[in-house]
Amino acid sequence: MLGLDIAPGILADVPGPVAVADATRLPLTTGSVDAALALHMPYHVPHIPQAVRELARIVAGDGLLIASTNSDRDKAELDDLWQRAAADVLGIDRGPARLSLSARFSLEKAPAFLDEEFSRVEVVELPGTITVHDPEPVVAHMASYRAWADQHDVPFDATVDRTRTLVADHIARHGSYEITCLGGLVVCRR
Numbered sequence: 001m002l003g004l005d006i007a008p009g010i011l012a013d014v015p016g017p018v019a020v021a022d023a024t025r026l027p028l029t030t031g032s033v034d035a036a037l038a039l040h041m042p043y044h045v046p047h048i049p050q051a052v053r054e055l056a057r058i059v060a061g062d063g064l065l066i067a068s069t070n071s072d073r074d075k076a077e078l079d080d081l082w083q084r085a086a087a088d089v090l091g092i093d094r095g096p097a098r099l100s101l102s103a104r105f106s107l108e109k110a111p112a113f114l115d116e117e118f119s120r121v122e123v124v125e126l127p128g129t130i131t132v133h134d135p136e137p138v139v140a141h142m143a144s145y146r147a148w149a150d151q152h153d154v155p156f157d158a159t160v161d162r163t164r165t166l167v168a169d170h171i172a173r174h175g176s177y178e179i180t181c182l183g184g185l186v187v188c189r190r
Contacts, residue, residue, distance in 0.1 A: 002028075023051040028058045035059070038067040043105035048113055056117035061190055065118065069110055070102040071125070071182035078138070078179060082145065085162035086154045095159075096152045098145060107184045118188035128181040135167035138177060 003018040004026070005011050011018040021027050023038075023045050036055050045051040055065050079098055086095025100106075105113065107123060114121045132138060142160050149156040167177050 024054055026054045026058055030057050031060045031063075033058050033060065033063060035064045035066070038065065040068055040070075040102070042067060042110070042113070043069060043102045048105055049116065052113050052117050056190075059190070063190065065114075065188040067105075067110060067114070067186045067188070068183065069105050069107055069186070070100075071107040071184065072100075072103060072109075073180070074100075074102070074182045075179050077177075078141065081138070081163055081166060082142065082159070085159045085166055086149075088162050089155050089158045096154060098148055107182070107186070110186045114186055114188050118190055120189040122187045123184055124187060125182060125184040128183075130179040130181060131176045132167075132179075133171060133176050135164045135171065135177070138167045138179075139164045 001016060003011060003014050003016060004021040004023075005018070006020065006022055008020050011020065019027060023041065024047055036059050038051075038055060042048050042051055059065055079100075082098050083095040087093060089095075103109075107125065111121045111123060139160060142163050146156050149159060170177050
């Protein structure tokens with residue numbers, strides 16, 4: 001087993017053999033691995049088709065690629081919450097939508113990329129629900145939106161405070177706040 005990442009810091013505490021590598025130029029010979037995992041990674045790569053070609057190149061003829069990603073519908077409640085809170089703060093009908101990194105290689109879009117290199121591509125959905133009884137985990141998640149909010153002139157602190165109020169009100173009325181998760185695996189064979 002070999003762990004690869006483009007960021008040396010990510011590999012710093014990973015046990016076992018690791019190497020810094022670019023997914024579009026993998027340092028492995030053609031057909032040299034029985035299985036490759038691309039876990040929540042392809043959507044970060046600037047040129048997804050080249051990364052898919054590289055993954056296909058290194059996987060042996062009877063090998064396997066497993067990629068994981070999120071659905072376009074993953075955690076839609078959080079996106080709606082952000083838009084509502086931003087709208088309230090900005091005094092408009094609907095706030096700007098947050099950009100989703102995984103949308104570039106979502107569960108819905110991934111098969112089209114992978115079909116180019118693999119003859120069998122199967123999507124395995126992994127649904128789930130997050131239930132919270134306190135707004136703070138949701139507020140902590142919203143803290144990851146700061147860079148995006150700054151780029152779109154959304155008053156970050158006020159919007160986060162508004163999300164806290166909206167979630168607290170929802171919990172007071174319904175007893176909890178639920179977030180629908182949908183991720184999955186794309187299992188590929190040659």
